[in-house]
Amino acid sequence: MYSYSYFLxxxxxxxxRVLLTLEEKLLPYDLKLVDIGNKPEWFxxxxxxxxxxxVKLDDKWIADSDVITQSVEEKFPNxxxxxxxxxxxxxxxxxxxxxxxxxxSKIFSTYIGFLKSKDPADGTEQALLNELSAxxxxxxxxxxxxxxxxxxAADLSLGPKLYHLEIALGHYKKWSVPDSLPxxxxxxxSVFSLESFTKTMxxxxxVIEGWRPKVMG
Amino acid sequence: MASSxxxxxxxxxxxxxxxxxxxxxxxxxxxxxxxxxxxxxxSSLLLQMNPVHKKLPVLIHHGKPICExxxxxxxxxxxxxxxxxxxxxxxxxxKAQARFWADFVDNKVNFSAIWRTKGEEQERAKKxxxxxxxxxxxxxxxxxxxxxxxxxxxxIALIPFSCWFYAVEIIGKMNIEKECPxxxxxxxxxxxxxxxxxxxxxxxxxxxxxxxLMKKLGN
Numbered sequence: 535m536y537s538y539s540y541f542l543x544x545x546x547x548x549x550x551r552v553l554l555t556l557e558e559k560l561l562p563y564d565l566k567l568v569d570i571g572n573k574p575e576w577f578x579x580x581x582x583x584x585x586x587x588x589v590k591l592d593d594k595w596i597a598d599s600d601v602i603t604q605s606v607e608e609k610f611p612n613x614x615x616x617x618x619x620x621x622x623x624x625x626x627x628x629x630x631x632x633x634x635x636x637x638x639s640k641i642f643s644t645y646i647g648f649l650k651s652k653d654p655a656d657g658t659e660q661a662l663l664n665e666l667s668a669x670x671x672x673x674x675x676x677x678x679x680x681x682x683x684x685x686x687a688a689d690l691s692l693g694p695k696l697y698h699l700e701i702a703l704g705h706y707k708k709w710s711v712p713d714s715l716p717x718x719x720x721x722x723x724s725v726f727s728l729e730s731f732t733k734t735m736x737x738x739x740x741v742i743e744g745w746r747p748k749v750m751g
Numbered sequence: 752m753a754s755s756x757x758x759x760x761x762x763x764x765x766x767x768x769x770x771x772x773x774x775x776x777x778x779x780x781x782x783x784x785x786x787x788x789x790x791x792x793x794s795s796l797l798l799q800m801n802p803v804h805k806k807l808p809v810l811i812h813h814g815k816p817i818c819e820x821x822x823x824x825x826x827x828x829x830x831x832x833x834x835x836x837x838x839x840x841x842x843x844x845x846k847a848q849a850r851f852w853a854d855f856v857d858n859k860v861n862f863s864a865i866w867r868t869k870g871e872e873q874e875r876a877k878k879x880x881x882x883x884x885x886x887x888x889x890x891x892x893x894x895x896x897x898x899x900x901x902x903x904x905x906x907i908a909l910i911p912f913s914c915w916f917y918a919v920e921i922i923g924k925m926n927i928e929k930e931c932p933x934x935x936x937x938x939x940x941x942x943x944x945x946x947x948x949x950x951x952x953x954x955x956x957x958x959x960x961x962x963x964l965m966k967k968l969g970n
Contacts, residue, residue: 701955708948713928720926727921732962738955 547694548599549587554690557730617688670715693725702745758783759811767911768820769808777946779831853908884931917954918961
């Protein structure tokens with residue numbers, strides 16, 4: 535029995551990351567949607583901090599998408615989604631051998647900075663573009679996916695964030711990934727067209743509403 | 752100005768034909784009531800680009816219905832005059848050109864094959880679609896809009912299909928801007944108009960919708 539929550543703000547991409555992992559490994563799962571604004575008793579009793587996504591694996595509840603995806607990879611190693619450390623070391627993110635914690639965190643945090651910004655000259659857009667440009671260069675040399683030919687954990691972590699970024703920045707700032715980053719554009723299309731992605735992707739309106747408090751606040 | 756319940760638009764949110772009417776109404780600053788129609792006949796949903804859809808949109812003005820999106824746009828142009836140039840040029844030759852290209856869009860633009868088929872059939876559909884856009888690029892030439900300097904009837908007929916390009920590019924694994932950069936320039940130019948950007952749905956929503964259609968078709 536697996537559980538996850540769909541109705542949410544920033545766990546959106548983290549939830550999709552877990553679903554993508556389960557889908558790519560062809561694992562059956564049960565979804566339970568939880569209203570983040572109104573967490574039911576049964577949910578809080580197994581998960582007092584109310585974290586999402588949360589997954590029940592072998593009668594144990596696990597929170598945190600990093601821990602969940604790692605546990606799933608350990609228990610179900612085939613097909614492998616491991617992103618080798620050398621592929622992600624380019625990004626200098628928190629690595630924890632043997633599983634790579636590539637999660638595009640700088641892309642995500644600079645995206646949030648830009649989304650929230652009310653001053654077009656405050657450098658937040660450039661900060662995001664710098665991160666995206668670095669990724670564009672990486673994918674140009676190493677693509678089509680982060681680990682080359684095949685999809686791996688790093689793509690399942692980054693893909694959902696890029697989808698949120700594309701929708702939210704498109705809606706709130708009429709911004710889109712510039713044509714100067716064609717490899718990033720192609721990467722996004724490849725990931726967004728994966729069957730596992732189309733099965734698990736959030737609704738456009740939910741993404742837009744989910745980010746509204748950050749934009750307005 | 753007519754009160755908003757004198758003008759009612761019946762539409763389906765994803766319909767490019769309905770969007771033509773929304774754009775025209777916005778260009779003229781007309782206030783209207785919008786009624787989303789639940790398209791009950793599920794199989795019709797699958798024939799999105801098919802003339803069977805001529806029943807939506809419907810514009811109801813003073814209780815009288817007007818059908819067929821291009822005809823509605825012409826009606827709107829004639830009924831509400833503003834200081835801006837009319838949507839249809841007054842010069843008979845240019846007017847004929849505008850009508851020709853709007854008809855061309857109606858008869859030729861049909862890229863649903865790109866998501867309904869696979870393999871060779873899909874490749875053929877993709878090629879046909881790009882060839883079509885190239886014909887339109889030729890018509891554009893160096894002009895900002897299809898018929899001349901002003902955004903008008905022919906542009907309105909065509910622009911709503913642009914929000915389907917995202918879905919087509921992902922599913923068809925295409926890059927439309929690379930093959931038809933001039934066409935995409937025209938799309939961006941049209942999207943700068945508020946009437947257009949406010950009337951067209953988010954391309955991600957259309958992508959979701961196309962995926963649903965594909966599921967229903969068993970793809």
